[in-house]
Amino acid sequence: MHTAADTCVLLDRAAEDEFTLEAIEILTRRLQVGKIGVPPTAMQELGFFASHHPDTKEGSLSEIALDNMLDWGFQPFNLISVGHGIAEQIAFKLISEGFLPDGEINDGLIVAEAALCECRLLVSADSHLLGIQDHKGDDGLKRFFQEQSVEPLVITSPRALVRTMG
Numbered sequence: 259m260h261t262a263a264d265t266c267v268l269l270d271r272a273a274e275d276e277f278t279l280e281a282i283e284i285l286t287r288r289l290q291v292g293k294i295g296v297p298p299t300a301m302q303e304l305g306f307f308a309s310h311h312p313d314t315k316e317g318s319l320s321e322i323a324l325d326n327m328l329d330w331g332f333q334p335f336n337l338i339s340v341g342h343g344i345a346e347q348i349a350f351k352l353i354s355e356g357f358l359p360d361g362e363i364n365d366g367l368i369v370a371e372a373a374l375c376e377c378r379l380l381v382s383a384d385s386h387l388l389g390i391q392d393h394k395g396d397d398g399l400k401r402f403f404q405e406q407s408v409e410p411l412v413i414t415s416p417r418a419l420v421r422t423m424g
Contacts, residue, residue: 261285262295262372263332264365264382265303267416271330272322281381281416284423286331293333294381297371298342299364301334335375345370348406355402357390373408380413387413 270278285291307320327334337345349366352358358366365386372380382388390413391399403410 260377261291261379261381262297262368262375262377263300264297264368264380264384264387265300266383267381268296268300268304268323268327268332269316269319270383270416271332272319272326275416277416277420278383280424281419282331284419285381288423291379293331295372295375295377296327296332296334297368297375298334298336299367299371303364335371337371337374341371341374345374348373348408351406352390352402357399357402358386362386369411369413370406370408373403373406373411376409377411378409380411381416381419382413383415383417388415 267278267281271282282294285294304320304324307314307316308324311317312321345367348370349363352366352369353360353362365384368382369380369387369390380387400410
């Protein structure tokens with residue numbers, strides 16, 4: 259699994275967002291990435307929305323995503339317990355070094371989990387995640403990942419993926 263998706267990508271897939279559908283098509287059919295990974299934190303967010311906010315748009319879309327993700331070509335993945343601790347440390351460093359705003363721990367965890375599972379691409383529509391590369395440029399993010407002893411991860415939106423590859 260070399261590609262991962264953030265929570266919002268699954269919510270947008272459930273809502274049948276045009277760019278998300280096309281981006282998934284590009285990844286799975288043209289680039290043949292196989293299954294698209296879903297980090298543990300994204301799974302937890304979907305579960306939380308579905309169980310705690312079932313009467314909201316996010317809650318109903320989360321339920322649709324949870325019920326259909328395997329058929330759509332998504333595969334949840336997990337980390338061994340030591341990996342969760344390492345992911346947490348990386349997430350806190352992303353915040354402390356200014357890549358993410360304070361309080362965005364789940365976004366940091368999703369990035370860290372994808373990087374630790376050797377994903378090279380994280381697809382997200384979340385402005386915080388998409389802004390990570392802008393903080394210190396691509397070289398700053400690449401250097402950050404090298405300092406954490408993980409391979410660099412590129413973060414892109416479905417819209418940007420469609421624009422470049424479509």
